[in-house]
């Protein structure tokens with residue numbers, strides 16, 4: 001067979017390691033112990049002569065065929081089977097499209113697997129002694145067989161069975177079955193009561209009940225069924241709903257179930273649910289339960305994607321281009337080597353980077369010889385991408401408020417041969433006072449991380465209503481700083497890209513709308529990205545500028561990428577006099593410059609800004625989040641700081657007096 005086009009380009013992959021195949025065959029050989037084990041589990045329900053509660057009229061000697069087929073399914077794990085590319089073979093696109101050479105090996109491998117299993121079957125067939133020697137297993141069965149009927153039994157017994165006997169026996173079996181069915185139903189009902197699934201129509205706010213329910217393990221299967229059913233009703237409410245229940249009832253019950261089933265706080269489940277129609281919300285929550293594909297970005301300062309793919313394939317990596325939309329991404333399906341330690345990685349030929357992280361830089365489209373700013377740059381995935389697009393010309397200022405993360409940024413810059421970048425460590429709120437006049441600015445903002453729940457499940461329970469007030473506030477101030485740092489008269493640029501790995505409206509459209517209101521000298525322009533959903537122009541009764549549809553939303557369930565938001569702004573005129581000021585309070589800046597300290601703060605960080613609280617000190621949730629009025633900010637921040645002190649057990653008034661005394 002002539003080699004395919006791709007194979008000619010990339011060269012054939014290495015031959016499959018025969019040693020591994022032999023090992024596999026060897027491992028696949030049945031052992032007495034494993035046979036014993038499986039026989040036991042297979043026959044366990046039949047020991048009393050019953051399967052599924054029904055007496056078996058004919059307990060024959062164990063058939064060999066089912067044993068071997070069961071072995072095929074389970075034995076791999078028990079015997080430590082090595083899967084030689086089975087996953088890749090499962091995906092015909094992978095094999096046929098990119099890795100023609102590997103396909104053949106992979107398929108050969110699969111054939112071998114089949115043969116292995118067949119030969120196992122033969123081994124089984126030829127090893128009755130193994131089974132018969134297994135006294136533990138067979139003795140019981142033999143007893144059972146004698147106790148009921150067996151083809152091997154003396155035929156005298158059968159002859160004595162008259163038609164009447166058979167009818168009587170049959171009636172008895174029916175009675176037994178009916179009784180067992182009734183018992184099984186009762187057991188099921190009791191199990192359901194022992195879960196924390198409240199009947200859909202029961203109120204859940206009784207505290208004692210709530211605590212009791214939370215202490216019991218959820219019956220996930222039952223929950224799933226009920227979620228699916230409720231979504232079905234909500235999708236065709238008019239026809240399917242129970243007249244005694246309102247849509248709000250159904251929705252509330254669904255939200256309770258979703259937060260229990262997927263493990264979200266009710267608050268976050270509600271927030272995320274509100275972004276989609278019910279059916280799609282379910283797809284979103286489901287997608288957050290599985291990891292996104294591993295992707296690497298070729299560093300074009302060091303190599304070409306084809307050469308990199310070739311090198312990695314030769315190391316046993318199964319990969320293919322990430323999609324037509326990127327010329328530098330490679331999706332990894334399987335690897336025999338740790339991808340963070342290959343010679344190619346150490347030589348800076350690639351970086352492990354989620355596919356959706358390419359998008360903000362593609363939208364920014366920095367040009368050669370420009371002067372660019374990456375405001376929140378660590379650990380440098382996007383900075384190094386920018387440097388590659390600029391072919392190491394011009395100048396990038398890569399800033400991050402977190403000093404220790406800035407070190408990782410420096411590491412990546414060195415490893416990837418980036419030579420046009422200066423690393424700095426300011427709160428980005430300090431820009432443009434530190435420096436301004438950039439051709440392009442990227443603000444990949446700290447955020448709540450609701451787009452990357454598959455990577456960081458702690459988001460499900462750790463994000464509070466306060467986060468969705470505090471973070472948007474920081475994001476708005478950062479975006480104003482980004483706008484003010486751009487040279488509107490840039491000959492080649494004058495662009496700002498704002499991105500987050502969050503899908504909430506508060507952190508995205510609402511932030512953009514805020515800066516559109518505050519800075520009439522910017523407008524939204526196309527991101528130039530070839531996929532992604534349009535941003536919301538209205539949401540929960542609020543309307544955004546119609547140009548908001550130029551922004552792009554990326555969802556895990558829609559594109560199998562991390563959830564992301566990208567907006568591109570063009571600065572059309574100078575920032576109004578007096579508008580530029582250092583954003584935030586002194587305390588806020590100090591904390592920001594000290595930087596994020598915990599893992600959680602990778603997405604969002606403690607910025608020292610506050611949230612709106614009522615006279616009881618409780619957070620005021622407007623259901624939408626964010627402040628649009630600078631004048632109230634200082635007051636809100638002050639109140640929030642007081643609240644934080646109170647939480648730490650410090651009386652804010654005492655603190656004030658202490659401060660006065662020190663002065």
Ligand SMILES: C[S@@+](CC[C@H](N)C(=O)[O-])C[C@H]1O[C@@H](n2cnc3c(N)ncnc32)[C@H](O)[C@@H]1O
Nearest residue numbers: 376377378379380381382401402427428444446
């Ligand atoms: C989403 S991460 C950036 C990821 C980075 N762009 C990349 O692609 O590798 C957000 C970053 O913002 C930084 N950060 C948070 N608050 C900041 C602030 N006020 N000024 C500058 N950086 C900040 C955090 O330290 C964190 O590294």
